[in-house]
Amino acid sequence: xxxxxxxxxxxxxxxxxxxxxxxxxxxxxxxxxxxxxxxxxxxxxxxxxxxxxxxxxxxxxxxxxxxxxxxxxxxxxxxxxxxxxxxxxxxxxxxxxxxxxxxxxxxxxxxxxxxxxxxxxxxxxxxxxxxxxxxxxxxxxxxxxxxxxxxxxxxxxxxxxxxxxxxxxxxxxxxxxxxxx
Amino acid sequence: xxxxxxxxxxxxxxxxxxxxxxxxxxxxxxxxxxxxxxxxxxxxxxxxxxxxxxxxxxxxxxxxxxxxxxxxxxxxxxxxxxxxxxxxxxxxxxxxxxxxxxxxxxxxxxxxxxxxxxxxxxxxxxxxxxxxxxxxxxxxxxxxxxxxxxxxxxxxxxxxxxxxxxxxxxxxxxxxxxxxxxxxxxxxxxxxxxxxxxxxxxxxxxxxxxxxxxxxxxxxxxxxxxxxxxxxxxxxxxxxxxxxxxxxxxxxxxxxxxxxxxxxxxxxxxxxxxxxxxxxxxxxxxxxxxxxxxxxxxxxxxxxxxxxxxxxxxxx
Numbered sequence: 001x002x003x004x005x006x007x008x009x010x011x012x013x014x015x016x017x018x019x020x021x022x023x024x025x026x027x028x029x030x031x032x033x034x035x036x037x038x039x040x041x042x043x044x045x046x047x048x049x050x051x052x053x054x055x056x057x058x059x060x061x062x063x064x065x066x067x068x069x070x071x072x073x074x075x076x077x078x079x080x081x082x083x084x085x086x087x088x089x090x091x092x093x094x095x096x097x098x099x100x101x102x103x104x105x106x107x108x109x110x111x112x113x114x115x116x117x118x119x120x121x122x123x124x125x126x127x128x129x130x131x132x133x134x135x136x137x138x139x140x141x142x143x144x145x146x147x148x149x150x151x152x153x154x155x156x157x158x159x160x161x162x163x164x165x166x167x168x169x170x171x172x173x174x175x176x177x178x179x180x181x
Numbered sequence: 182x183x184x185x186x187x188x189x190x191x192x193x194x195x196x197x198x199x200x201x202x203x204x205x206x207x208x209x210x211x212x213x214x215x216x217x218x219x220x221x222x223x224x225x226x227x228x229x230x231x232x233x234x235x236x237x238x239x240x241x242x243x244x245x246x247x248x249x250x251x252x253x254x255x256x257x258x259x260x261x262x263x264x265x266x267x268x269x270x271x272x273x274x275x276x277x278x279x280x281x282x283x284x285x286x287x288x289x290x291x292x293x294x295x296x297x298x299x300x301x302x303x304x305x306x307x308x309x310x311x312x313x314x315x316x317x318x319x320x321x322x323x324x325x326x327x328x329x330x331x332x333x334x335x336x337x338x339x340x341x342x343x344x345x346x347x348x349x350x351x352x353x354x355x356x357x358x359x360x361x362x363x364x365x366x367x368x369x370x371x372x373x374x375x376x377x378x379x380x381x382x383x384x385x386x387x388x389x390x391x392x393x394x395x396x397x398x399x400x401x402x403x404x405x406x407x408x409x410x411x412x413x414x415x416x417x418x419x420x421x422x423x424x425x426x427x428x429x430x431x432x433x434x435x436x437x438x439x440x441x442x443x444x445x446x447x448x449x450x451x452x453x454x455x456x457x458x459x460x461x462x463x464x465x466x467x468x469x470x471x472x473x474x475x476x477x478x479x480x481x482x483x484x485x486x487x488x489x490x491x492x493x494x495x496x497x
Contacts, residue, residue: 029494077483084483086476088466121477 034083038062045090046071059131065093065114067132070141074118076125089120094152095145096138096164096172097126112175114138115145115161117152124155135176142172186239188248193233193277194414194422201229201247203237204416212237212245225272226258226436231412231424232277232369253277255308257371260433272435276371276412276424281311283365283423285374285383287318288333289325291404294375295336299488300432301373302345306445307437312345313364317379319349319356339482343447352382362387367421376428377405384425388415393425439463439493443472446489448481465490 030036041052044066053063062081065072070093077084094117098110113126114133129138145163148156156163164172194209195202203212214222214229215238222228229235229250236249254277261273284301286293298314305312316337325333337347348364350357365387372380377398385393396408405428413425443449443464449472456462457469464472475481 033494084487086473086481086483086486088473 044069044071045073046092057130057132060128062128063130064127065091065116065130065133067130068134068137070114070133070137072114072116072125072127074120074123074125087118087120087123089118091116091118091123091125093137093141094148095156096141097161098164099126109171112164112172114141115156115163117155122152122155124152124159124161126161138176139169139172142166142169186241188236188238189245190234190236190251191245193229193231193235194416195231195412196229203235203245203247204414205237205245210245212247215246215248218248218250225261226256226274228274230256230274230277231414232279232422234278255279255310256436257282257304257308258435259304259429260435262431262433270433275373275426278369279308279310279371279424280368281313281365281370283313283315283370283372285315285317285372285378285380287321287375287378288316289321290318290398291375291377293333295484296488296491297375297429297432298340299485300434300492303434303437303442303445303492304432306447307434307441313361313370314340314345314347315361315374315383316347316349317383318351320351320354336484339485350383352379352386355386358383358386365421365423366417367419369422369424371424371426373426373429373432375405376407376430378428380428381409381425384415384423388417388423391415433495434492442493443489446485448485449489452481463493465493 038053041050041054041063043050047066047069049066049068051063051066051068052058055061058067072091072093074085074087074089074091075083093114095115097113097115099113100110112129114129116125116127117123118125142164143166146165148163153163189205191203191205191210191212193201194204199213201212201214203210212235227250229247233253234251235247236251237245238248239245256277257275257279258272259275261271282301282305284298286298293316302312322330322333341347346364348357348361350361352358361383372384374380379395381393382395384391385395393413394408396406398404399406407428409425409427411427415423415425417423437445440460443453449464452471452475454460455471456464456467458467462470462472464470472481472486476483476486
């Protein structure tokens with residue numbers, strides 16, 4: 001028999017809670033669950049806004065950041081959607097980049113993406129922009145992007161990400177507002 | 182009124198409604214619960230379970246009556262699967278006085294579910310019993326892609342590092358069968374695993390005298406066929422025994438409080454009490470959580486941490 005932590009005292013004295021049926025589906029737990037956040041929405045860690053997840057609002061299948069303050073959350077570790085990261089810290093949008101597309105007839109520059117940096121472990125990640133993202137705030141990132149600290153810029157370059165600079169302002173505007181603007 | 186002539190002790194090795202198959206001095210007898218004991222049975226966990234040591238009285242007519250259930254060393258139970266009516270969750274006792282939980286998992290066909298293995302290990306840790314992980318169908322490992330094999334061996338190494346014994350075996354090539362036989366000797370082992378992983382096939386190799394029915398996987402669904410339908414106590418030669426069980430499709434934990442769940446993960450246990458909120462930390466979103474920091478630093482495997490969170494979520 002293994003000698004491990006002895007919970008016998010707690011078991012005897014917490015018999016009341018032990019009799020409590022194992023709850024499945026309490027409202028608080030449901031609101032915290034991944035399925036709720038994926039289907040209904042979530043509350044932004046940074047600005048506290050309630051953010052709906054429906055594709056109707058965001059125009060993307062997976063809402064991964066707040067459209068108001070552009071903050072995200074560090075939840076994925078190895079690949080998008082694995083939810084294996086234990087960091088869970090807020091991720092601040094620090095710039096814009098273009099991600100190369102595999103589409104044959106897609107843009108040569110690629111899709112406009114947000115660059116996020118984790119406030120906890122400094123991990124860099126890129127995320128798709130959504131239709132209802134605050135455009136003014138995204139244009140503001142173009143100003144911040146080139147002035148990022150050297151160590152952050154090194155991290156970004158190490159991941160093979162190229163930060164969008166002022167010279168690409170027209171292109172970014174086209175992506176955000178269309179050709180007619 | 183029944184008249185008792187003498188008393189004896191025995192082990193419950195099978196049950197069917199009100200009749201209990203009991204091993205008394207190497208002989209198998211049928212016994213019933215004494216009325217005085219039956220009156221006090223209010224909880225499913227109070228009833229005699231397979232593996233229970235009991236005191237019996239021998240009646241004048243030769244019948245045996247269970248008068249007392251002796252204190253249990255361990256009790257393996259799960260949350261009973263409830264129907265669609267949403268009735269109250271209840272406990273389903275699997276076996277008592279088990280020394281070792283044998284988690285039987287197939288490398289492939291059906292697919293290996295690591296989360297289910299984590300449930301088995303938590304169940305065993307909560308009862309402070311040993312775990313033996315039997316990875317069956319090891320002759321089929323070449324069916325896995327190179328990437329899947331690398332990930333599989335990495336996970337195996339993780340469980341070895343956590344202190345669990347892993348044994349690869351195959352009933353086709355007879356690989357690892359002798360080692361499993363050695364590990365079962367002299368103790369009461371409970372075999373648990375999904376349907377179709379080869380629990381009974383493994384037992385048929387180890388104990389050919391019992392020759393229990395086995396069946397292949399369903400070719401359409403790729404799942405097991407639920408061939409073993411009841412618990413069976415299979416006695417070994419040297420006072421040990423193996424309890425064969427039907428396939429486990431889902432395994433809800435019972436009798437594991439959320440506060441003690443983290444203690445059932447050996448790698449998390451060493452960090453308990455080091456969080457900012459000490460033992461009140463739930464290790465999910467609290468600031469200053471030592472366990473989350475350990476996961477980020479690589480001290481705890483993220484998949485195991487994810488298993489912990491999922492089990493914790495079941496409590497709501």
